[in-house]
Amino acid sequence: MATKKAAPKKPAVKKPAAKKPxxxxxxxxxATRKKSPQNQPNVPAFSADEDLxxxxxxxxxxxxxxxxxQMYGMxxxxxxxxxxxxxxxxxxxxxxxxxxxxxxxxxxxxxxxMIAMGLDPRGVMAELTGREGGLxxxxxxxxxxxxxxxxFYGGHGIVGAQVSLGTGLxxxxxxxxxxxxxFVYFGDGAANQGQVYESFNMAELWELPVVYVIENNQxxxxxxxxRASAQTDLSKRGVSFNIPGEQVDGMDVRAVRDAAARAAKxxxxxxxxxxxxxxxxxxxxxxxSDPAKYRAREEVNRMREEHDPIEQVKARLLxxxxxxxxxxxxxxxxxxxxxxxxANFAQESPEPDASELWTDIIEEVSA
Amino acid sequence: xxxxxxxxxxxPTMEEGTLAKWLVKEGDEVRSGDLIAEIETDKATMExxxxxEGRIGKLVVAEGxxxxxxxxxxxxxxxxxxxxxxxxxxxxxxxxxPQAAPSEDASPDDAEPxxxxxxxxxxxxxxPDIPEGTAMASITVREALRDAMAEEMRSDxxxxxxxxxxxxxxxxxxxxxxxxxxxxxxxVVDTPITEHGFAGLASGAAMAGLKPIVEFMTFNFAMQAIxxxxxxxxxxxxxxxxxxxxxxxxxxxxxxxxxxxxxHSQDYSSWYAQVPGLKVVAPxxxxxxxxxxxxxxxxxxxxxxxxxxxxxxxxxDVPEIDDWxxxxxxxxxxxxxxxxxxxxxxxxxxxALDAADQLAEEGIMAEVIDLRSLRPLDIDTIxxxxxxxxRLVVVEEMWPICGIGSEIAAQVQEKxxxxxxxxxxxxxxxxxxxxxxxxxxxxxxxxxxxxVAAVKSVTYR
Numbered sequence: 001m002a003t004k005k006a007a008p009k010k011p012a013v014k015k016p017a018a019k020k021p022x023x024x025x026x027x028x029x030x031a032t033r034k035k036s037p038q039n040q041p042n043v044p045a046f047s048a049d050e051d052l053x054x055x056x057x058x059x060x061x062x063x064x065x066x067x068x069x070q071m072y073g074m075x076x077x078x079x080x081x082x083x084x085x086x087x088x089x090x091x092x093x094x095x096x097x098x099x100x101x102x103x104x105x106x107x108x109x110x111x112x113x114m115i116a117m118g119l120d121p122r123g124v125m126a127e128l129t130g131r132e133g134g135l136x137x138x139x140x141x142x143x144x145x146x147x148x149x150x151x152f153y154g155g156h157g158i159v160g161a162q163v164s165l166g167t168g169l170x171x172x173x174x175x176x177x178x179x180x181x182x183f184v185y186f187g188d189g190a191a192n193q194g195q196v197y198e199s200f201n202m203a204e205l206w207e208l209p210v211v212y213v214i215e216n217n218q219x220x221x222x223x224x225x226x227r228a229s230a231q232t233d234l235s236k237r238g239v240s241f242n243i244p245g246e247q248v249d250g251m252d253v254r255a256v257r258d259a260a261a262r263a264a265k266x267x268x269x270x271x272x273x274x275x276x277x278x279x280x281x282x283x284x285x286x287x288x289s290d291p292a293k294y295r296a297r298e299e300v301n302r303m304r305e306e307h308d309p310i311e312q313v314k315a316r317l318l319x320x321x322x323x324x325x326x327x328x329x330x331x332x333x334x335x336x337x338x339x340x341x342x343a344n345f346a347q348e349s350p351e352p353d354a355s356e357l358w359t360d361i362i363e364e365v366s367a
Numbered sequence: 368x369x370x371x372x373x374x375x376x377x378x379p380t381m382e383e384g385t386l387a388k389w390l391v392k393e394g395d396e397v398r399s400g401d402l403i404a405e406i407e408t409d410k411a412t413m414e415x416x417x418x419x420e421g422r423i424g425k426l427v428v429a430e431g432x433x434x435x436x437x438x439x440x441x442x443x444x445x446x447x448x449x450x451x452x453x454x455x456x457x458x459x460x461x462x463x464x465p466q467a468a469p470s471e472d473a474s475p476d477d478a479e480p481x482x483x484x485x486x487x488x489x490x491x492x493x494x495p496d497i498p499e500g501t502a503m504a505s506i507t508v509r510e511a512l513r514d515a516m517a518e519e520m521r522s523d524x525x526x527x528x529x530x531x532x533x534x535x536x537x538x539x540x541x542x543x544x545x546x547x548x549x550x551x552x553x554x555v556v557d558t559p560i561t562e563h564g565f566a567g568l569a570s571g572a573a574m575a576g577l578k579p580i581v582e583f584m585t586f587n588f589a590m591q592a593i594x595x596x597x598x599x600x601x602x603x604x605x606x607x608x609x610x611x612x613x614x615x616x617x618x619x620x621x622x623x624x625x626x627x628x629x630x631h632s633q634d635y636s637s638w639y640a641q642v643p644g645l646k647v648v649a650p651x652x653x654x655x656x657x658x659x660x661x662x663x664x665x666x667x668x669x670x671x672x673x674x675x676x677x678x679x680x681x682x683x684d685v686p687e688i689d690d691w692x693x694x695x696x697x698x699x700x701x702x703x704x705x706x707x708x709x710x711x712x713x714x715x716x717x718x719a720l721d722a723a724d725q726l727a728e729e730g731i732m733a734e735v736i737d738l739r740s741l742r743p744l745d746i747d748t749i750x751x752x753x754x755x756x757x758r759l760v761v762v763e764e765m766w767p768i769c770g771i772g773s774e775i776a777a778q779v780q781e782k783x784x785x786x787x788x789x790x791x792x793x794x795x796x797x798x799x800x801x802x803x804x805x806x807x808x809x810x811x812x813x814x815x816x817x818x819v820a821a822v823k824s825v826t827y828r
Contacts, residue, residue, distance in 0.1 A: 103575070137608035144606035153574055153611070158598050164564050165599055168571020175527070175553065175577060198564025205559070360609035361643050363667040365695075 043255045048322040054096065054253045055313045056331060058088040061112040062310060063339045064121055065284075068111065068128055072288045076347060077128045081142050084112030086283040089309030090215050091116040093256025094183055097264055101178065105153040105166040106185035108143035109215075109282075113185065117150045121338055125346035133349030137356060160193030162186060163212070167199040170210035170273070181267045182210045183260075189220025191234050197241075200273070204241040207272035211263045212238075214277045215250065221286040222294040235277040243273050250278030251307040281307065370419045370444040374428075376437045377408045379625045380677055384408045385433045386441060395423045397444070404430075404441070409509075409680040410541050421446050492702050494654065496693060503684035511653035511685055512542050512618075512674065515660035516580060518690070520550055523578065526664055527554040529569055530582030530619075539584045540620060540679055566592030566617070570599040570669075573615040578664060583619035586635050586673065592617075593638075600669035601644030616663045618672035621649070622714060622764050623801060623812060625677065632801035634765030636712070637774065639671040640741040646695050647742040649673040651716040653683035655739050658693030666695065673741075675714045698745035700752070704732030707822050708752040710775060711762035712738040715813065718794070719762045722818035731826055741771060749775060750783045757788040758825040762818055767795040789825035794818050 046054065065083040072081045084091070087109075095116040098104070106113050114124050119135065127134030128142050135145040143157040153169060156162040166184030173180045190196065191214055203210050214234045218225055225232050235245035244266070248259040256278060263274035281303045285292045317323050323331070374384060385407040391397060397417040404415040424445035428435055435441065445451070493499075506514070520526045527550075532539045534547040534557040547555040558565040562583065569579035583589040589596065600613045622634035639647045646668055650656040656674070663670035685691070701716070702723055711719040716737055723733040734752050738745065753759050759779060761772035772793035779791060797811045 105571070135608065136606055136610070139608050140606040146603070146607040146611045148610055153571070154603070154607070156599070158594055161567060161594065161599055164567020164595065165571035165574065167564075168568040168573070169575045171568055172572045172575035172577050175572070195563045195567060198559075198561040199568065201559055201561065202564060202568060360605045360607075362604070362646065363612065365662075365666055365668075 043249075043252060044258050046254050046257075046316075048317075048320055050096070050257075051313050051316055051320075052322060054089075054092050054257075055310065055317060056335065057092045057095075057116055058253065058310045058313065059331065059335045060121070060338060061088045061092070061115050063335050064115055064125070064342065065111060067339045067343050068125065069284065069288065071125075071129070071343060071346070077142070078130065079141055080108065081128065081288045082109040082286065083282070083284040083288075084109055086303065086309075087215060087217055087250070087280045088112060089253040089256055089312075090213065090250045090278045090280050091185070093253040093258075094185075094211075094213055094260040096253075096257045097260035098181070098183060099264075101151060101180040102264070103151040103153055103166070103169045103173075103180065103182045104185070105162045105169060105182070106155070107159060107162055107187065107190060108155075108157050109187070110143065110145065110155050114145060114147070114152060117147070117152050119145075119147055119150055119152065121342035122345040125342040126349045129346040129349070130351065131346060131349035132352045132356075133345060137360075138352040139356065139360065160186065160190040160195050163190065163193070163196045164199045167203050167208060167210055167273075170203065170208035170267075171206065173209050174206065179268055180209065181264045182208075183213055183264075184210055185213045185215055187220065188214065188216040188218065188225045188229065188234060189223070191216075191237060192220075192228060196237075200238050200241045200243055203273040204238070204243050207270060209267035209270075210273045211260065211267060212243075212273060212275045213260070214275065215280055216277055217280050217282040219282070219286065219294065222290070222292075224294065233277070235275055238273070238275045243275055245275035245277065247277045247279060250280035251303075251309045252312060253309055369424060369446060369449055370421060371440050372403070372417075372442040372444055374435045374437050374439045374441050375406070375415060377406060377413045378410050379627050380680070381408045381410075381437060383434045383436045386428050386430055386435050387412060389426055389430045390414075391423050391426075393423050393426055397421060397423060410539070411537075417444070419444055419446075422449075424449070424451050492700060494699065496658075496699075497654070497686045497688075502687040504687050505682050506653055506685050507680055507682050508650075508653045508656045508674070509540065509542055509679040511657035511683075512660055513544060513546070515657045516543070516664070517546060517549065519661055519664040520546070520554060523664075524554075525576065526578045526580065527556065528580045528582060529556040529558055529565060531558055531560055531584050533557060533582050538582070540676060542674075542679070543582065562588050562591040563595065566595040567599060569615060570595050570613055573600070573613045573669075574603065574611055578614050578616075580616045580618060580664060583617065585624075585631060585676075586619055586621040587631050587633055589617065589619070589635070596639070596645070596669070596671065597642050601642050603644075604668070605644060612667050613669050614667045615669045616660070616666075616672055617669070618660070618663075619674060620676040620679070621673035622675055623677075623796070623808075626803060626805065626808060627801075628803045629800035634763070634796065636673060636741055636763065636765050637770050639673070640744070640771060640774070642742075644669065645742060646670045646740070647673065648695055648740050649675075649713040650739055651678065651713055651737050653681070654685045654691070655693060655699070655737070657685055658691045659695060659739065661690070661692045662695050665692070670695070673713065677714060678717075693739075696740045696743040696745060698739055698748040699737045700734060700748070701737045702733065702735040704734040704756070706732045706756060707758040707760060707826055708734045708736060708749065708756045709760050709762060709818065709822065710736045710738060710749055710752075712741065712771070714764050715762040718813050718815045718818050721815035722762075722822065725815065725819050726822055729828075731822060731828065733822060738771070744774070744778075746775070746778050746782065749779060750786075753779055753783050754786045757786055758822075759787070759791045760794060760818065760821045760825060761791065762794045762813055764796045764812060766798055767793055768798060770795055789827070792821040792825055794821050 123135040130138045145155040170182040235247045249255045387407045388405040401417045421444040424443040428441040533543040534555045537544045569581045623632040709719045776791040
């Protein structure tokens with residue numbers, strides 16, 4: 001039956017004259033581009049509370065993923081397991097810029113997103129172990145979890161599929177005229193899929209409120225971006241659709257939050273989609289079975305030492321005397337307790353009942 | 368020598384059209400390229416241009432005439448120095464000749480005689496779902512589909528239609544005609560040519576609570592989008608442990624039209640019917656098209672709704688009942704008989720019903736079952752019939768390997784082996800890409816004589 005806000009604010013067909021300034025991306029020479037550019041002008045400072053909040057959530061993701069990696073090694077987690085370690089600032093910064101009702105959707109490297117969105121770490125970990133207490137009751141696995149309550153739309157294993165789906169979430173926002181924004185995460189690898197551009201085109205054509213968050217962690221599985229992309233400045237990928245794009249230091253949670261807030265506002269103001277290229281880095285392999293022959297150990301170490309998103313916040317917290325070393329230890333213990341609890345739950349929760357094999361395939365309709 | 372202007376074929380499936388309007392009158396001079404008439408086809412109203420220079424000598428067919436067969440003489444053009452006396456005797460008589468031209472054999476419809484409106488309704492058993500004494504309206508499958516969408520859109524604001532040419536063009540096959548006017552561009556959305564993208568976008572919109580109807584111009588183009596139909600729409604409920612639904616309808620013409628070659632003629636019935644998480648519907652009649660499309664739109668699951676371009680223009684009786692909805696997953700006995708069971712669906716029914724008529728003349732009474740839904744498959748109705756007839760022939764237009772017929776044959780031998788008195792035979796499209804040449808295309812598709820031959824084989828006649 002009819003829903004709350006039926007009246008369309010704008011026609012689905014765009015007026016031909018409407019134009020925005022073209023790409024706002026910072027221009028860099030593709031071939032010589034460095035990792036994690038520190039060229040964000042005037043990164044707005046975080047309050048002490050904001051730093052503290054970001055620190056706790058990022059640390060929870062880090063510890064959760066470390067535990068997941070450990071449990072994978074113990075054979076408690078099967079199949080594919082893609083860890084988010086190193087990229088924590090991206091999802092935490094974007095989450096801090098989002099509003100109630102905004103949706104998020106991502107690919108298969110999704111544990112961090114769920115923790116940042118406030119999903120129960122127990123449910124996430126128990127899904128990784130394939131247990132009844134998992135978010136998908138053990139039927140989805142690492143790559144497939146959802147939460148209608150928290151507006152998390154997965155958890156998708158087909159590279160790039162989430163871009164079309166997430167654009168559809170934005171279509172629904174426009175249809176309902178609810179003022180919400182869809183945050184669509186995908187990697188530098190997915191950025192080469194054709195449906196990404198099909199989606200860009202429709203998003204701009206219909207001025208859909210969607211922020212495309214490209215998590216450029218520099219490697220599509222084992223293929224460095226320069227070996228896979230003719231245009232390595234991914235913020236420019238929307239240029240031919242007139243979608244503004246921006247490169248962001250994805251290792252600095254403040255820069256991420258700031259860019260995401262501006263992009264979301266632009267969407268909410270009815271200006272259509274926005275692209276944010278988050279330059280980030282994953283410390284671990286593509287998945288647990290990645291031998292990492294494609295990059296030097298030194299490169300990983302340098303990123304950890306010089307750009308670690310959590311260490312950056314930690315240094316600020318100490319410098320501002322928001323917390324002292326003892327306080328940090330307390331936070332660490334708190335976080336470890338959450339993760340240990342999740343890990344215990346994930347091992348204690350029983351496997352799904354055999355009858356679960358045949359449920360949730362279709363919803364039965366009474367004739 | 369005067370020039371004969373014939374009724375043109377303006378689409379691959381057009382057999383006749385309406386001469387909506389003459390834009391010239393007798394005595395007018397025309398040059399090549401001048402518009403001379405408006406012709407309404409099964410898909411659109413088209414303008415007819417003069418090909419030659421001359422003076423209109425005679426308008427043979429009056430404007431407003433309906434059902435003018437392709438290749439019938441509609442006007443005569445006089446060349447320089449000619450007058451109306453040079454119009455050769457009785458133009459109407461000449462019209463018979465071009466009609467029999469070989470090009471007319473192109474249409475696979477020729478294989479079955481069900482041509483005129485109303486002819487279909489006469490041979491089928493009454494539908495048990497329709498209460499006795501219900502008033503019936505004679506409408507085409509195309510109109511039935513449109514009515515189903517319009518009715519559901521009126522009652523539910525979350526239902527919208529999206530696809531290529533669904534709005535301003537009024538539908539590539541006129542199925543969405545009039546919807547833009549009634550519901551506006553918010554709910555009738557023209558997309559770019561971007562099947563993969565809009566199938567994914569619509570699936571995402573469905574996850575967010577909308578009920579999209581995605582029209583594929585043909586299911587051949589849905590192959591670009593099949594990843595979202597299967598990986599995104601069909602599997603999400605399961606992968607989310609029942610948390611997230613994807614209530615969406617993917618619809619459009621499936622299978623062979625006429626003379627459109629291998630890439631536009633594939634039947635995908637068994638591709639989709641194989642997938643858990645989907646429902647698959649393939650109706651034959653207008654009443655089923657309407658009742659099942661309404662059910663599909665309301666269904667909380669993703670539904671693949673396979674239509675047939677040739678059936679779009681066929682007319683059937685549709686009950687004039689408020690809210691005519693049929694359950695998905697129920698087959699229908701179209702014609703009762705005790706000697707053999709013929710199971711088919713969609714366009715296959717035209718061969719099956721025609722064959723049943725011919726067989727009846729020879730004393731073989733065939734029971735004809737229209738599956739209507741391919742997933743869930745109503746195997747119980749088939750088994751019940753086989754228990755009576757002990758013989759089974761399955762008719763479908765798609766390729767034979769791993770087809771719907773293969774699946775039915777497997778299930779029937781598993782569940783009713785002792786009731787079979789003959790091997791189960793499949794009459795299907797041939798195991799080749801669809802050829803273009805008219806004669807080859809006809810050979811590639813099943814036919815009523817093939818069904819008759821199969822039935823005679825299993826009844827040992």
